[in-house]
Amino acid sequence: MANIMIRKNDKGYVFYMPKRDIEDSIVSMEFDTPEKWGGEIKLGNGGAYYIEPQSAPARLPYSVRARRIDGVE
Amino acid sequence: MSALTREETEALIQEVLEVYPEKAKKDRAKHLMINDKELESSKKCITSNRKSLPGVMTMRGCAYAGSKGVVWGPIKDVISISHGPIGCGQYSRAGRRNYYSGTSGVDSFCEMNFTSDFQEKDIVFGGDKKLAKLINEIELLFPLNKGISIQSECPVGLIGDDIEAVAKKAAKELNKPVVPVRCEGFRGVSQSLGHHIANDSVRDWIISNRDGQAFEKTPYDVAILGDYNVGGDAWASRILLEEMGLRVVAQWSGDGTLAEMENTPNVKLNLLHCYRSMNYISRHMEEKYGIPWVEYNFFGPTKIKESLRKIAGFFDDKIKEGAERVIEKYTPMMDAVIAKFKPRLQGKKVMLYVGGLRPRHVVGAYEDLGMEVVGAGYEFAHNDDYDRTIKEMGDATLIYDDVTGYEFEEFVKALKPDLIGSGIKEKYVFHKMGVPFRQLHSWDYSGPYHGCDGFAVFARDMDMTINNPCWNMMQTPWQQKAPGSLLKAAA
Numbered sequence: 001m002a003n004i005m006i007r008k009n010d011k012g013y014v015f016y017m018p019k020r021d022i023e024d025s026i027v028s029m030e031f032d033t034p035e036k037w038g039g040e041i042k043l044g045n046g047g048a049y050y051i052e053p054q055s056a057p058a059r060l061p062y063s064v065r066a067r068r069i070d071g072v073e
Numbered sequence: 074m075s076a077l078t079r080e081e082t083e084a085l086i087q088e089v090l091e092v093y094p095e096k097a098k099k100d101r102a103k104h105l106m107i108n109d110k111e112l113e114s115s116k117k118c119i120t121s122n123r124k125s126l127p128g129v130m131t132m133r134g135c136a137y138a139g140s141k142g143v144v145w146g147p148i149k150d151v152i153s154i155s156h157g158p159i160g161c162g163q164y165s166r167a168g169r170r171n172y173y174s175g176t177s178g179v180d181s182f183c184e185m186n187f188t189s190d191f192q193e194k195d196i197v198f199g200g201d202k203k204l205a206k207l208i209n210e211i212e213l214l215f216p217l218n219k220g221i222s223i224q225s226e227c228p229v230g231l232i233g234d235d236i237e238a239v240a241k242k243a244a245k246e247l248n249k250p251v252v253p254v255r256c257e258g259f260r261g262v263s264q265s266l267g268h269h270i271a272n273d274s275v276r277d278w279i280i281s282n283r284d285g286q287a288f289e290k291t292p293y294d295v296a297i298l299g300d301y302n303v304g305g306d307a308w309a310s311r312i313l314l315e316e317m318g319l320r321v322v323a324q325w326s327g328d329g330t331l332a333e334m335e336n337t338p339n340v341k342l343n344l345l346h347c348y349r350s351m352n353y354i355s356r357h358m359e360e361k362y363g364i365p366w367v368e369y370n371f372f373g374p375t376k377i378k379e380s381l382r383k384i385a386g387f388f389d390d391k392i393k394e395g396a397e398r399v400i401e402k403y404t405p406m407m408d409a410v411i412a413k414f415k416p417r418l419q420g421k422k423v424m425l426y427v428g429g430l431r432p433r434h435v436v437g438a439y440e441d442l443g444m445e446v447v448g449a450g451y452e453f454a455h456n457d458d459y460d461r462t463i464k465e466m467g468d469a470t471l472i473y474d475d476v477t478g479y480e481f482e483e484f485v486k487a488l489k490p491d492l493i494g495s496g497i498k499e500k501y502v503f504h505k506m507g508v509p510f511r512q513l514h515s516w517d518y519s520g521p522y523h524g525c526d527g528f529a530v531f532a533r534d535m536d537m538t539i540n541n542p543c544w545n546m547m548q549t550p551w552q553q554k555a556p557g558s559l560l561k562a563a564a
Contacts, residue, residue, distance in 0.1 A: 005356060016356065021122065021269070023457040024114075045116050061360040 002068070004049065007061035015043055016061075032056075040069065077447075077488065079469040082107045086471075089483045100126055104474040108466045115459035121474045122455045124262045130478030132426070132498050133452050135258035137161055139267020141224040143350055144275070145254065147171035147301050147326040148334070149181040150219040152211055155188040156204060156236065157226025161258070162188040170515045172305045173328040180217045187211065196228055201239050208243045208251065219331040220250040222274075230257035250331065252278040263453035263475075265349065265429060272353035275334065280354070283335040293319045293388060294340040298355060298366070299347030299430075302327020304520015309527040310346070310371050316402075317381065317395035319388075325351060338362045342387050344369055346523075349429030349458060371523040372531070373438030374407040403525040411441060414532040417540055419443035421491035424484070426450045426476055426499065427513045433462040435494070435513065438522075442532055447488050450476050482506070492539050507547035509538045 005016045006026070013026035024047070030039025031053050038051035048070040057064075077085065086105050090098045103120040112118065125131040134142070137155075142165050145153045155162030167184035175181030189207050191200055208221060221243070223236050236253040244251040254274045256267045295314065300307040307327040314321055322340050323333035337343075343355050343366035355366035367387065369380035378400050385396035421444045425432045432449040439446055449466060450473035451458060462472065471484060478499075485493065485508060493503050494513040503510045511517050511534060519534050521527040 005360060007356075007359065018269075018353065018356075021265075021455050021457075044114060059363065061356065063360060 001065050003063055004051075004066045005061050005063045006057075013041075015041065015049070038064075041066075046070075077469065077471075079107055082469055082471055085484070085487050089480050089487075092479075097126055097128070101129075101477070101480070104476075105480075106472045108463060108468060108470045108472055110463060110466075110468050112463050113460075115456050115463055119456070119459050119472060119474055121451070121459060122262060122265060122453065123475075125475055126477070131452075131475055132478075132496060133262070133475060134264040134267075136256045136260040136264065136267035136270060137224060137226055137258040138165060139264030139269075139350070139453075140254050140256035140271035140274075141165065141267075142169060143264065143301065144268055144271035144326055145222050145224060147173070147183055148329050148331060149173040149175050149183050150217070150330045151222055152182045152185075152187055152215060152218045152220075153222045153224050154204075154207065154211070155186065155226060156200070156223050157189065157191050157228050159188050159190045161226045162186045168515070169301070170303055170518070170520070171327050172302050172308075178215070182215065182218060191226075191228055196232055199232060199234055200229065201234050201236070204234075204236060204239050205243065208239070208247070212247055218249075220252065220279075221247075222252040222254055224254050225257050227258045230255065230259065250278055250282065265453040265455065268350035269353055272351065272357075275354055276357050279331070279334055280338060280358070284338065288336060288339045290339055291320050292341065293392065294322045295319045295342045295344055295384075296323040296325065296333075296337045296340045297321055298325045298343050298345045299349075299351035300324065300327055300523070301347070303514075304516045304518075304522070306521040306523040306527065309521040309524030312526075313371070313377070313381065313399055313403075313524050314344070314384070317385065317399045318392050319384075319395075325354075338364070340364060342367065342384070344384060346371065347430045348461075349454060370434050370437065371527070372435045373441040373528055374404070374411070374525070375441050376434075376437035377403075377407075377525065377528075407525055407528055410529045410532050414536050415443045417536050418532075420445070421539055422447045422488070423492045423494060424448040424488060424490040425513065426452070426473070426481060426493075426495040428452050429454045429458060431494075431513055433458070433465045435522075436465045438528065438531055439535075441528075442535065444492075444535070446470065447490055448473065448484060450474060478502070492535065507544060509541065509544055511535065511538050 002019055007014050015026050016023045025044040026041050027044055028042045031037055034056045036053050037056035038053040041049050049066040050069050051064055051066050090102055106118040141153055163186050166186040171183055173181050173183055177184055189200055189203050195203055223240055240251040240253040252274050256270045260266050300310055307324050311321050323337045343364050345355050345366050345368050348368050358364045370376040381396040385393045423439050423444055423446050429451055432451055436446050448471040493508055493510045496514045497512055500510050500512055516522055522531040
């Protein structure tokens, strides 16, 4: 489990992990509605993380715990 | 266009790597790439922010250098104690030329060295008592300091001193922020982690100090982040921003004060110059206080214009008009600079190897002068820096991460640049090879280079270096092919 920060730019969600200083675009997010948000997220570099589905944050950027499913650190 | 084609560059990399043992060759190959503008992400082409290979000459610094030297050091009214043996503080003292207004030793402390000067007994019995005593002495001798930061050197981490406890106790007694910074040199692979640690300590101990206190806001408040006022850079940037109607509340951290930093959460926009060393705190402020941040670049007229418009885009029409007014005002001045120096510099080739930001930021300024960057590299950049670099650099140019002394020399021999921009450790090597060189860390005792005023100095300095007559005298007289005039002089 690691802390990540999700923010939005003009192209969509951006993933940032302070611990490892990894910044990357989020290509897909499993749930993206106001009630249910999170789930499995896929990154531009091929990595995949899992955020416990929750109601969407009121404001971005938003720090949240995420679990690494696959790959590129 | 680059001096070499893609294939030639590829061959050059292979040739240079040839001397390494198999394992080292494999490792170093990952740190060298040929630029391709089409690339979206640098991830697959270059590896960065990895431990340097043992046995090669690296130009990197340590976490302490990143924290004390870069982020904390320039804050003028905070005393940064180099906690540990005396050398780290002494040899990093005042070398970076972070200018400030104030009286040294009275209300400003940037260029002084405060250290706990560890001895054997401090290593054996711990240095906490000494640190507490030192803080009291500082308070007695320099009462106008606004806060103290404790920058740990390697031994402090190794023996496990509890500097946090000392700091908390002292902060209570003095009623001032006393910030313990765990930036022991052995942490991380380069100074980059030191920036991160310093940012985190600012986040934890400084930034929320004035939350909830009254502050007279205007809709045009901004903060300059990641400008360390090397040779007066931040001042040259600040006047442009103020002329377009913005109010600069804080400078981080060149010529900055603790009060400015504590007031930063009240601004409307954070302007981020050095992305590598201050993106951490920008991200934190964006999340906690909802302050957006924008990267900008004040090197060279093209980028200045672009950046001023980008910044103005965050504000109303008054600022947008202000930006246009500033551009209009300074364009003739910058055109005159270009008219004067471009003919002398046109077509010259430059190779860069600097820290974590300048290799991509100065490209625009060189291009404005008609020069071409044929190779660039970073000491401690991460992949997001390379993502940004790919777009700035020409196709098929050479990009090198954490380049070794040997590789850099070989690349220079092959690419034959007219100018190299790098640090003090490389300077004399290349001087002896007869290649014009500018120090791009501390502007070679010149500056400022940011902003419109800075560009004039930048252009002059580049001309002064490249077209210096001394470069024709590198060969000893008796080895020169056409000795005509010299023989006459001798006779």
